[in-house]
Amino acid sequence: MIRVAVTGACGRMGREVVQAVSAAPDMELVGAYDRSGEFETTEAMWGSGVTIVPILSRIGAMLDESKPDVLVEFTNLAGAADHSMSALKRGVSVVIGTSGLKNDDQRAIQLSAEEFGVGAILVPNFAIGAVLMMKFAEMAAAYFPNVEVLELHHDQKLDSPSGTAWHTAERIAAAREAAPRKLTGTTEKAPGARGADVKGVPVHSVRLPGYVASQEVMFGGAGERLSIRHDSMDRASFMAGVLLSIREIRSRKGWLVGLDQLLS
Numbered sequence: 001m002i003r004v005a006v007t008g009a010c011g012r013m014g015r016e017v018v019q020a021v022s023a024a025p026d027m028e029l030v031g032a033y034d035r036s037g038e039f040e041t042t043e044a045m046w047g048s049g050v051t052i053v054p055i056l057s058r059i060g061a062m063l064d065e066s067k068p069d070v071l072v073e074f075t076n077l078a079g080a081a082d083h084s085m086s087a088l089k090r091g092v093s094v095v096i097g098t099s100g101l102k103n104d105d106q107r108a109i110q111l112s113a114e115e116f117g118v119g120a121i122l123v124p125n126f127a128i129g130a131v132l133m134m135k136f137a138e139m140a141a142a143y144f145p146n147v148e149v150l151e152l153h154h155d156q157k158l159d160s161p162s163g164t165a166w167h168t169a170e171r172i173a174a175a176r177e178a179a180p181r182k183l184t185g186t187t188e189k190a191p192g193a194r195g196a197d198v199k200g201v202p203v204h205s206v207r208l209p210g211y212v213a214s215q216e217v218m219f220g221g222a223g224e225r226l227s228i229r230h231d232s233m234d235r236a237s238f239m240a241g242v243l244l245s246i247r248e249i250r251s252r253k254g255w256l257v258g259l260d261q262l263l264s
Contacts, residue, residue, distance in 0.1 A: 006072045070250060123241065125213070127213075127230065
């Protein structure tokens with residue numbers, strides 16, 4: 001049995017992870033962390049159907065008491081790096097779903113993983129369909145250099161562009177020989193009208209109620225268009241990737257980015 005602890009246990013994704021891990025036949029939920037103080041136990045949060053563990057507000061105490069094999073990190077930018085490094089120095093593998101981690105934070109986690117010989121993975125999107133969408137976009141970029149990315153999320157998502165959109169743009173930029181030449185003389189009547197520039201790829205972010213996570217990668221060529229789109233209508237779509245990451249990360253060492261690193 002894989003012993004699993006969850007940070008951000010009371011958040012939208014954290015609650016789904018608590019339920020998914022509790023239902024997995026090869027996993028045991030042993031710890032939960034959340035600073036909100038909203039619930040004292042997972043039972044109080046979910047009711048029946050989940051493994052009952054206390055939800056603690058101190059990350060070190062939770063790790064020391066629960067002694068997990070894997071920590072699943074779903075909190076926020078302020079604490080994600082510290083939580084991850086606290087786990088790594090205790091020999092606990094880490095699966096990070098927190099979006100928007102800065103390069104300095106990622107580098108710090110990478111160094112900790114290498115120092116302690118433990119695996120850590122940052123996953124921009126846990127949905128298998130989203131991983132395939134990024135892979136297909138990378139393949140298409142070699143033939144269609146003109147491309148823009150549109151990502152749509154719920155209105156409570158704080159960071160933009162999303163980690164998925166940023167990762168997609170990076171993969172597109174690496175796959176194509178060169179970015180298309182920009183048209184001279186263009187003007188933006190409103191700043192940002194043409195989106196954000198991520199590695200030379202325009203990325204547009206939408207935040208609206210009713211969405212969970214969607215992304216469309218739009219390619220244009222002479223006389224043709226290619227669109228690759230993925231939609232997550234429910235957070236349950238991410239759980240297969242979360243469970244896969246938990247199962248695989250213990251056999252890896254060092255720093256990994258992207259669920260596709262575990263699929264090959």
